[in-house]
Amino acid sequence: MTEFTLKRRKDEGGTAPLENWGMDSEYGLLRDVLIGPVDNFSWRTGNASARRAERLGFEFDHKVAAAQHVEMLDAYRHAGVNVHLIPADSSLPYQIYGRDSSVMTPWGPIVTQMYSPWRRGEWVPIVKKYAELGIPIYDCITAGSLEGGDFMVLEPGVILCGYSGERTSKAGFEQMKGWIEKEGWEVKGYPFDPFFLHIDVMVAMLAEKLAAVCVDAVEPELVQWFKSRNIEIIDISFPQILELGVNVVALGNDRVMLPKANKALAERCRAHGLEVIDPDISMITPGGGGVHCMCQPLRRDSVAKSGA
Numbered sequence: 001m002t003e004f005t006l007k008r009r010k011d012e013g014g015t016a017p018l019e020n021w022g023m024d025s026e027y028g029l030l031r032d033v034l035i036g037p038v039d040n041f042s043w044r045t046g047n048a049s050a051r052r053a054e055r056l057g058f059e060f061d062h063k064v065a066a067a068q069h070v071e072m073l074d075a076y077r078h079a080g081v082n083v084h085l086i087p088a089d090s091s092l093p094y095q096i097y098g099r100d101s102s103v104m105t106p107w108g109p110i111v112t113q114m115y116s117p118w119r120r121g122e123w124v125p126i127v128k129k130y131a132e133l134g135i136p137i138y139d140c141i142t143a144g145s146l147e148g149g150d151f152m153v154l155e156p157g158v159i160l161c162g163y164s165g166e167r168t169s170k171a172g173f174e175q176m177k178g179w180i181e182k183e184g185w186e187v188k189g190y191p192f193d194p195f196f197l198h199i200d201v202m203v204a205m206l207a208e209k210l211a212a213v214c215v216d217a218v219e220p221e222l223v224q225w226f227k228s229r230n231i232e233i234i235d236i237s238f239p240q241i242l243e244l245g246v247n248v249v250a251l252g253n254d255r256v257m258l259p260k261a262n263k264a265l266a267e268r269c270r271a272h273g274l275e276v277i278d279p280d281i282s283m284i285t286p287g288g289g290g291v292h293c294m295c296q297p298l299r300r301d302s303v304a305k306s307g308a
């Protein structure tokens with residue numbers, strides 16, 4: 001087992017990729033996933049989605065949310081994915097969104113720095129979990145905020161990271177960018193309005209060279225950047241992103257997980273030959289996050305090594 005450490009990153013670059021953990025794309029075959037716990041979850045109106053749910057008169061039911069969480073975990077297991085849960089902490093109501101407190105890279109996880117006051121303690125259980133699993137940490141963000149919903153290992157050699165100045169700040173982004181560029185990878189930064197919470201509300205990789213993007217919500221420059229990389233875009237309507245319709249997880253082998261309510265994207269995915277797995281998470285989504293927000297991939301098959 002690799003020795004656990006809080007910093008395995010080499011300051012000058014040249015950090016060796018992990019042998020048994022890590023990922024070099026958003027769509028390589030998913031083997032292990034880290035999921036946030038539902039135990040202490042409740043909606044908080046610190047984001048546009050939760051405020052909209054409250055304005056429309058929706059009421060939170062923890063029993064329903066817990067049952068839907070179990071359905072999602074079962075869907076992962078049926079898809080052949082090993083599921084690991086972050087230890088629950090009664091002081092952390094948004095731990096369920098396990099994407100944000102860390103991000104996985106080929107060289108190990110980066111422990112992030114949360115923006116919202118009720119989430120700032122999430123680094124503690126995430127570090128404990130990585131120590132339990134024996135996954136050494138690449139490094140920890142200390143300069144400003146950076147949240148996992150803004151970070152994507154788009155494809156081998158390329159990180160896409162959004163920053164709104166809130167959930168991910170320019171300082172947090174620049175610190176991470178400096179680390180990754182020393183490893184020889186490209187880091188594409190994308191500034192956007194904080195209304196959208198995270199970039200994964202607007203953009204998702206579905207499979208190799210295939211992405212879902214709300215073209216009406218992003219700048220033309222980002223659309224052109226995707227096209228310059230020969231990535232085909234499935235355009236998602238603006239009303240759909242208000243329901244977190246782009247918040248999906250690529251499972252690899254042309255399979256995607258998305259919310260049952262997102263029938264429009266499911267139909268488009270099937271038309272592109274993808275298998276759709278669609279748990280019902282309708283009691284969780286109004287809190288501000290979908291299936292992508294609840295997961296952090298720990299191990300995907302390397303796409304670069306397979307020659308893709």
